[in-house]
Amino acid sequence: MMTRTITVAAIQSSFGPDMKANLDKVEAFVCDAAKENAQVxxxxxxxxxxxxxxxxxxxWFETAYGVGEHPCVRALQKLAKSLEVVIPISFFEKEGPRHYNSVAIADTDGEILGVYRKxxxxxxxxxxxxxxxxxxxxGFKAWKTRHGTIGVGICWDQWYPEAARAMMLEGAELLLYPTAIGTEPYDATLDTSGRWQRVMQGHAVANAVPxxxxxxxxxxxxDGVSQSYYGHSFVADHAGDLVAQFGSTDEGVLVARFDLDALARYRAEWGFFRDRRTDLYAKGLV
Structure with a gap:
């Protein structure tokens, strides 16, 4: 029987005010990742x-678009189809009078499977x-793509164990978090990159998932407000170990490969989901 594997990639880069330049940069990195056989x-x-x-x-409200109208969503849909890869596309979404921080999930045929809103x-x-x-x-979702089932949270979501667990309960085999985080304006000496990584490494351990x-x-x-972003993008395995990571100035793609069948066996063996006590969790959690 053929083993199910998945190869994933994270892009780390600087960005500026020009949308086309940023899109060109992301498209180039997507192509680089695809050359390394990345599928998501x-x-x-x-x-x-x-x-x-x-x-x-x-x-900035003028920069929001509907999911079917956003130039970056439309461009990356086409690229996903041409490369047969999955791309979770972060964008500023406008739906009627409402605005959201959203991700559109482009599958390998270029179709948008749906939208997750932060x-x-x-x-x-x-x-x-x-x-x-x-x-x-x-709500939190797991998306059944051609290459595997993925859960996607957005930045601040990554600090909440409930979000990671909810995506796992929906069937996620991989958790992904697009992020924009860096310095704290009230304390220039505070570097949260270590704890930022560790909290997600904890999600990996507790859910036995990359x-x-x-x-x-x-x-x-x-417009006069300056902020620095600290990078440190990473891929952690099911045990929370960092199998690929960048520093604070690297630009490029991180690529890692996982055996989904082996991960499923590991998850079952450890019993994290078997031994959950949902009858005890409701009190004090809302």
């Missing part, structure tokens, strides 16, 4: 431009997302 390729969060929620400005919306110095985005209404995180790098200026 993850760009960072909101790669179309600078990370604009560092400040509140209504002009559930946990941060609101603090440098990350003023509640001004722009409504909390997502899609985790992929793609972050941006570089310093961006948003």
């Amino acid at each position: 390729i993850l760009p960072p969060e909101l790669f179309q431009g600078i990370y604009f929620p560092t400040r509140q400005d209504p002009k 559930s946990h919306i941060p609101d603090g110095p440098g990350y003023q997302e509640k001004y722009y985005f409504r909390p997502g209404d899609t 985790v992929v995180a793609a972050n941006r790098i570089g310093v961006e200026d948003n």
